[in-house]
Amino acid sequence: MLMGAHQTMTAKRRPAVEAKAWDFALRVEVFGYAEISAEMTISMEAARDLVRGWEAEGRIRVQRGGSGASRKMFELTPAYRQPKDRSGQIGQQIWTAMRGLKTFTPVDLAAHCRADLRVDLREASAYCQALLRAGYLRVTRTAVPGQREATYQLVRNTGPRAPRERRITTVWDPNESAFAYIPGVAPRKGGAQ
Known part of the structure; x- marks a missing residue:
């Protein structure tokens, strides 16, 4: 050029x-x-x-x-840095929508996501369930199977970056029916070394 x-x-x-x-x-x-x-x-x-x-x-x-x-x-800025994985992008889009809406359903959240992500109702609902378990959401209107879905409200807005579920690797000992190692938790005492 x-x-x-x-x-x-x-x-x-x-x-x-x-x-x-x-x-x-x-x-x-x-x-x-x-x-x-x-x-x-x-x-x-x-x-x-x-x-x-x-x-x-x-x-x-x-x-x-x-x-x-x-x-x-x-x-x-951290709020605009895009996660590299699809689930992270979906979580960020849904989280941003939650922060802007007073109350919402999973359908509302999926509709607020970028069209190219093609977020389906299952993904939006699963993210809501994860945040509900973690104490970020509360149910304002319960679901009626086949008639309406649950309506939620964000009660713990911690900032622009979306909370994410993490999978952790543990060590399970079937002999003792117990976890021998959980990341971030001190190892059990008395085990064979």
Whole structure:
């Protein structure tokens, strides 16, 4: 590409250019004005305008630089950092919806998720059940099988990052019918060494 050959970012093209630039920012997670400019083939001024808008919205923050000869680099804020796995993305989308709704059903939550994730009712319901067990939700209206689903309310909003279920690896001893090791719990005393 020739130096200085940039696409003009008109008001009509801006939403499409910004969406592609944001996808790039999500992929690389750390970037500067020059990276956005080069990736989108837009001027440095247009790239600065996009990045400053994201910073004002709280999507990104300065990671380093910006004083003297050092280049200003940006990173995604924790609320906008995308989990790499699908279940993490679904959880984050549902959690964000929960935080914005007064009461909700799993259908409401699935409807608020990005279309490309294709969240189904089972996944939204399972996430609600996990958070209900953990004390983040309370039931405001019970389900009636075949007629209506349960309605929930978020009662423990701990911040923008979604709580997630974790699977842990344990050691089960069938001889003693007990767990010999659970991560984070002191090992049992008196066992053979």
